[in-house]
Amino acid sequence: MTPESILEPDLPIIDPHHHLWDRPSQPPAREGGHPFEDVVRLTPRYLLDELRADAGSGHNVVGTVYVQCGAFYRADTEAAMAPVGEVEFVNGVAAMSASGIYGPFRACAGIVGHADLLLGDGVTRVLEALVAAGNGRFRGIRHMVASDPDPAVLGPMAHTPGGLMADAKYREGFARLAPLGLTFDAWLLEPQLPGLIDLARAFPDQDIVLDHVGTPLGIGAYAGRLAERFDVWRDNIRELAKSPKVTVKLGGLAMPFAGFPGLDGRARPSSAALADLWRPYIETCIEAFGPDRCMFESNFPVDRWGCDYATLWNAFKRIAAGASDSEKADLFAGTARRFYGV
Numbered sequence: 001m002t003p004e005s006i007l008e009p010d011l012p013i014i015d016p017h018h019h020l021w022d023r024p025s026q027p028p029a030r031e032g033g034h035p036f037e038d039v040v041r042l043t044p045r046y047l048l049d050e051l052r053a054d055a056g057s058g059h060n061v062v063g064t065v066y067v068q069c070g071a072f073y074r075a076d077t078e079a080a081m082a083p084v085g086e087v088e089f090v091n092g093v094a095a096m097s098a099s100g101i102y103g104p105f106r107a108c109a110g111i112v113g114h115a116d117l118l119l120g121d122g123v124t125r126v127l128e129a130l131v132a133a134g135n136g137r138f139r140g141i142r143h144m145v146a147s148d149p150d151p152a153v154l155g156p157m158a159h160t161p162g163g164l165m166a167d168a169k170y171r172e173g174f175a176r177l178a179p180l181g182l183t184f185d186a187w188l189l190e191p192q193l194p195g196l197i198d199l200a201r202a203f204p205d206q207d208i209v210l211d212h213v214g215t216p217l218g219i220g221a222y223a224g225r226l227a228e229r230f231d232v233w234r235d236n237i238r239e240l241a242k243s244p245k246v247t248v249k250l251g252g253l254a255m256p257f258a259g260f261p262g263l264d265g266r267a268r269p270s271s272a273a274l275a276d277l278w279r280p281y282i283e284t285c286i287e288a289f290g291p292d293r294c295m296f297e298s299n300f301p302v303d304r305w306g307c308d309y310a311t312l313w314n315a316f317k318r319i320a321a322g323a324s325d326s327e328k329a330d331l332f333a334g335t336a337r338r339f340y341g342v
Contacts, residue, residue: 004271006058006310007317011328013061016110016336017211017249017297019069020047020090034155035219035256035305038265043301048093051107054300054309062333065110065340066090067185067211068142080126083114087133094137110139110340112185117143117173118164124176131180139340140183140207143170146215148189153220153257165195171202178206183339187211189257190229193236200243207245209339212252212299213237213281218259226259234284241288247339248285250316250331251297253278254306263306271314274307282319291327295335296320 026041043050055061074085094108111134115126131138147162148154164170165188177184186196186208193214200208216233218226240246254263260277262269269277286294296316300309307315320331336342 004311004314007271007314009058010060011317012333013059013296013313014063014065014109014333014336014342015055015061015298015300016065016295016340017067017251018051018064018300019067019071019302020051020093020108021045021069021071022047023071034152035265036155036157039255039302039305042265043304046301048096048102048107050301052102052105054298055105055107057308057310059310059313061105063106063109063342065112065139065336065342066094066108067112068114070114080116080119080122081129083116084126084129084133087111087113087130087138091133091135091137095135106342109137109342111137112140112142112183112340113138114143115141115173117141117170118167120169120172121176123173124180127176127180127182131182138182139342140177140185142185142187142211143173144187145192145195146188148191148217148220150221153189153217153222163195165192165199171199174199174203174206178203183207183209185209185211187215189215190217190233190236193233193240196246197236197240197243200240200246204243204245207247207339208243209247209249209295210240211249212255212297213248213250213285214240215252215255216258216281219257223259230280233281237284238288241293246289247293247295247335248289249297250282250285250294251312252299252303253281254303254312255299256305260306265305268307268311271307271311271318274311274315275318278315279319282316286331291323291330292335292338294331295339296331 072089073082097107
């Protein structure tokens with residue numbers, strides 16, 4: 001596909017959600033396998049050079065926030081402390097970028113890591129180690145809770161038990177975040193939104209960001225039901241927005257979970273086509289939360305399954321075309337800057 005012209009190329013962007021990994025040994029594709037299996041196979045290596053190439057594809061990406069993906073864990077330590085290795089690695093990448101030798105772009109200016117909240121109060125020592133490893137860049141954690149009774153929905157990501165957000169031990173660990181000034185990234189699936197609503201109400205002082213607009217579903221047991229479940233998703237988004245410490249990331253919709261028509265891991269729709277697909281979800285979130293609690297995200301390289309980086313941000317800019325300058329400033333950089341302190 002002929003590359004698109006970049007829309008609003010001077011608009012500053014802080015990309016608040018991307019990953020880094022190096023996973024060169026991937027099994028061959030399986031006929032009839034889950035589409036998420038192709039995500040890493042499509043991009044087995046995504047490190048600073050690849051991130052810089054995407055961020056430098058025409059949009060004015062001035063900085064990024066790294067979000068955990070289980071990469072570069074420590075091999076020779078107890079399981080609880082293994083995630084510290086991820087933050088150590090990413091902080092090194094951030095230091096390379098902060099040296100300025102690659103220009104003004106600042107990769108991984110904020111870092112979101114992982115700690116097992118099921119450790120309860122025992123998670124504190126892990127959190128403190130993560131803070132130290134981040135050297136001033138560590139911002140919070142993500143302990144993924146995405147789960148569904150149908151394993152075909154998540155495929156290779158179906159390894160989290162259901163009900164974590166209501167688990168007493170999980171909440172005991174969750175309670176350790178706010179005293180340390182740490183944020184929480186919530187990745188879950190659309191049917192799990194009531195659980196996050198309850199969690200946010202139980203911890204009204206905790207800064208929470210909902211990843212990927214709550215991951216609408218259109219595969220597995222939800223195949224063909226995306227439109228049917230839209231009103232349920234919308235009502236839960238509006239209820240979640242009543243908790244003032246909750247923010248939402250606008251993106252993740254190029255992953256296979258939503259099952260949008262025309263997105264199959266091979267087709268590359270235009271930014272106009274993507275904007276038409278995603279607009280109902282993104283505009284609903286902006287209406288519910290306000291631009292000052294919404295941030296556009298790339299979720300790269302995962303969302304490369306559905307589109308390239310430049311086209312993704314063009315789609316977002318098309319959706320936000322009617323916003324004021326101040327609203328665009330929040331949506332594309334300001335909200336991320338405030339939430340993550342970058």
